[in-house]
Amino acid sequence: ILNVEQSPQSLHVQEGDSTNFTCSFPSSNFYALHWYRWETAKSPEALFVMTLNGDEKKKGRISATLNTKEGYSYLYIKGSQPEDSATYLCAFKRGGSEKLVFGKGMKLTVNP
Amino acid sequence: SQTIHQWPATLVQPVGSPLSLECTVEGTSNPNLYWYRQAAGRGLQLLFYSVGIGQISSEVPQNLSASRPQDRQFILSSKKLLLSDSGFYLCASTMSSYNSPLHFGNGTRLTVT
Numbered sequence: 728i729l730n731v732e733q734s735p736q737s738l739h740v741q742e743g744d745s746t747n748f749t750c751s752f753p754s755s756n757f758y759a760l761h762w763y764r765w766e767t768a769k770s771p772e773a774l775f776v777m778t779l780n781g782d783e784k785k786k787g788r789i790s791a792t793l794n795t796k797e798g799y800s801y802l803y804i805k806g807s808q809p810e811d812s813a814t815y816l817c818a819f820k821r822g823g824s825e826k827l828v829f830g831k832g833m834k835l836t837v838n839p
Numbered sequence: 840s841q842t843i844h845q846w847p848a849t850l851v852q853p854v855g856s857p858l859s860l861e862c863t864v865e866g867t868s869n870p871n872l873y874w875y876r877q878a879a880g881r882g883l884q885l886l887f888y889s890v891g892i893g894q895i896s897s898e899v900p901q902n903l904s905a906s907r908p909q910d911r912q913f914i915l916s917s918k919k920l921l922l923s924d925s926g927f928y929l930c931a932s933t934m935s936s937y938n939s940p941l942h943f944g945n946g947t948r949l950t951v952t
Binding site for chain 2 (some may be wrong): 759761763770771772773776778816818825826827828829830831832
């Protein structure tokens, strides 16, 4: 059974605060790690697909890092805005499998 | 880019009734297709995935089944619904390359009464 853990499960911050979430996954036979943002009443949308150890990706104020050897990825949001309020999901793919397994998500609420 | 059509958007069904949810994909060929479910207060649970026509992998033993009769069509079914089948069902598609993200449909909210 693949175990993908996300922490914290929820976070309330003030506008302008920076946030940091963690996704933990099995370190053996790594293939890819995905990050998605899921806003209320919408479908999940892809943020990043990360495949290389040490990789760092950035989209606007959001960035992510990847450590495949120790099995974790960090998602950072710099200067959170109310429109960043959403559930952030990570998903893990193991080598040799097309299965993409999600963590339980991290619900972010940014108060104006 | 891929577009995922999923219907219906909401569904209320009595316990013991059958279920059929359909998903079709535009904008790509030979995609990998997935059915996920989010139950209340839980994350996205992988139910089924398919890498080709007629090829279905089941992840969770339950009273649901999936079929892929055409390359870009994925169907989720049940002969008899249980209360525990209530949840939000999402169909997703990806190209079968290592760095392709999932594209999701708009989901079906199923309530079993």
